[in-house]
Amino acid sequence: MVELQDIHKRFGQLEVLKGISLTVDKGKTIVIIGPSGSGKSTLLRCVNHLEKIDSGRIYVDGELIGYREADGKLRELPARAVTRQRAEIGMVFQRFNLFPHMTTVQNVMEAPIHVKHVPRKEALEKARDLLARVGLEDKVTNYPSQLSGGQQQRVAIARALAMDPKVMMFDEATSALDPELVGEVLRVMEELAHSGMTMLVVTHEMGFAKEAADEVLFMDAGVVCERGTPEDVFDSPQQDRTRAFLGALREPSGLDQSGPGRAL
Amino acid sequence: MNFDTHFFWQYLFDSGFVHGALVTIVLAVLAQFFGIVLGLIAALMRLSRGPLPILRVIAWVYIWLFRGTPLLVQLAFVYFALPQMTGNAVSLGEFPSALIAFSLNEGAYMAEIVRAGITSVDSGQTEAAHSLGMSGWLTMRRVVLPQAVRFIIPPTGNEFISMLKNTSLAYYVSLQEIFFNTNQLASATYKFFEPFTIVSLYYLAMTTVATFFQSRMERHFERGFSRVVQQPGAMRRAVLAGLHRG
Numbered sequence: 239m240v241e242l243q244d245i246h247k248r249f250g251q252l253e254v255l256k257g258i259s260l261t262v263d264k265g266k267t268i269v270i271i272g273p274s275g276s277g278k279s280t281l282l283r284c285v286n287h288l289e290k291i292d293s294g295r296i297y298v299d300g301e302l303i304g305y306r307e308a309d310g311k312l313r314e315l316p317a318r319a320v321t322r323q324r325a326e327i328g329m330v331f332q333r334f335n336l337f338p339h340m341t342t343v344q345n346v347m348e349a350p351i352h353v354k355h356v357p358r359k360e361a362l363e364k365a366r367d368l369l370a371r372v373g374l375e376d377k378v379t380n381y382p383s384q385l386s387g388g389q390q391q392r393v394a395i396a397r398a399l400a401m402d403p404k405v406m407m408f409d410e411a412t413s414a415l416d417p418e419l420v421g422e423v424l425r426v427m428e429e430l431a432h433s434g435m436t437m438l439v440v441t442h443e444m445g446f447a448k449e450a451a452d453e454v455l456f457m458d459a460g461v462v463c464e465r466g467t468p469e470d471v472f473d474s475p476q477q478d479r480t481r482a483f484l485g486a487l488r489e490p491s492g493l494d495q496s497g498p499g500r501a502l
Numbered sequence: 503m504n505f506d507t508h509f510f511w512q513y514l515f516d517s518g519f520v521h522g523a524l525v526t527i528v529l530a531v532l533a534q535f536f537g538i539v540l541g542l543i544a545a546l547m548r549l550s551r552g553p554l555p556i557l558r559v560i561a562w563v564y565i566w567l568f569r570g571t572p573l574l575v576q577l578a579f580v581y582f583a584l585p586q587m588t589g590n591a592v593s594l595g596e597f598p599s600a601l602i603a604f605s606l607n608e609g610a611y612m613a614e615i616v617r618a619g620i621t622s623v624d625s626g627q628t629e630a631a632h633s634l635g636m637s638g639w640l641t642m643r644r645v646v647l648p649q650a651v652r653f654i655i656p657p658t659g660n661e662f663i664s665m666l667k668n669t670s671l672a673y674y675v676s677l678q679e680i681f682f683n684t685n686q687l688a689s690a691t692y693k694f695f696e697p698f699t700i701v702s703l704y705y706l707a708m709t710t711v712a713t714f715f716q717s718r719m720e721r722h723f724e725r726g727f728s729r730v731v732q733q734p735g736a737m738r739r740a741v742l743a744g745l746h747r748g
Contacts, residue, residue, distance in 0.1 A: 286633055288629055288632065288633065317637065317638060318637065321632070321635055321636070321637045321638075322635065324632060324633055324634070324635045325634070325635025326635075327633070328633070329630075329633040331626060331629070331630060331633075333626055335624075335626040335627060335629060335630035336630075337627065337630075337631075337645055338649065338727055339648045339649055339727070348634070348636075348644065349631075349634035349635060349636060352636065352640055352644060353634065353635045353636055353637075353640070354635075383727060394630075397634070398633075398634070401634055401635060
């Protein structure tokens, strides 16, 4: 469903993606872990062309994203074409990015009505269903500012799902949440993964990865250091860098960190 | 103090002041309105990121010209110079001249205010909208501008208060707004203290009302950004009713 071929990306002089290749088959969940600055978020943002790439190819459901081929070179697509491609790729952000001037149900209905021209009644029904699916049927007329972080993120997930995307991407979706709110969001993500959604997830939540990931990639300094099943990567990491990172994650201050959302 | 109280009360509601105030208000409101429209267009042109820079350039030049020269000079240009420039083909009356000059001038300042408001909206909003497949213009219209309005209102309120007072410059082209009429009264009666006191009170009354309306608007656009629990409006009552039925 998603294929990345040898992606290179530079910000000025700094090369943040140094040849990343990965494949996400339909219905599978790929989790990317790694230290900050490793390029994980940038990689995700390249997939829906929020960031441009310098070389390589990105395919979603067989379609080249953001560019067209012209004599082996990449020519950027016009904005309208990119916009259409983005409608099929759902993204959930670390800071939720809900529209604060709209209620939750309006947030969820917005894109289907204005992008896909779904009739208002139908969009409203679907929005209510999606909000119920994420456990927020009683918050339909609330504004985001009246919701907790975990609730806002669940609305954000419903909003992304409203467009019936082919793939859902999660960019550290729980990193900005208080620990006790992380669980409710992870449960939604797990349910989504098990229901057959193709997912690309950047996270620090090892528990989620063990529970829902088909493959785990460890990225460091712009390259994929190690990849394999969750058991391979977490229980028997091959690379030193992977071991070091997992060690730091498990005991950042030398104290035992077991607890909801962080159980290993 | 040589203040003729009898004169004051006699002329306080004189038609010269009342009609003049009406002209002032109409001119200010219209000029502010056109200024906002022009400013919005110019701001969007300045922020356009398309391949051709022509829109950005035109907007920049407009803003530079009309912020860089005095309003009075711009007014003189439209009223006096335009006929000469166009060989008498275009010769506008006092009110149209004032309206055009004030609107163009205001548009340049509003462009910067609108631009500041737009860039103050968190970039995550635009990213979220884009990731949902919303186009640039749809995002601007539905997501960014509604949020930018909060930032735009206070400076615009300032601008309108200035506008109300700047209309007095139109006396220069003999428009019968309130300050021109005040001068006429002073010249006719040789009394200066009382007429100027009266006109000051009129300006104070107008600007105070403007301040009140600014507060109303600020509170209206606060919706969704404060933690105050709102009473459901008509649309939300309908949604809730639909939920209970279903």
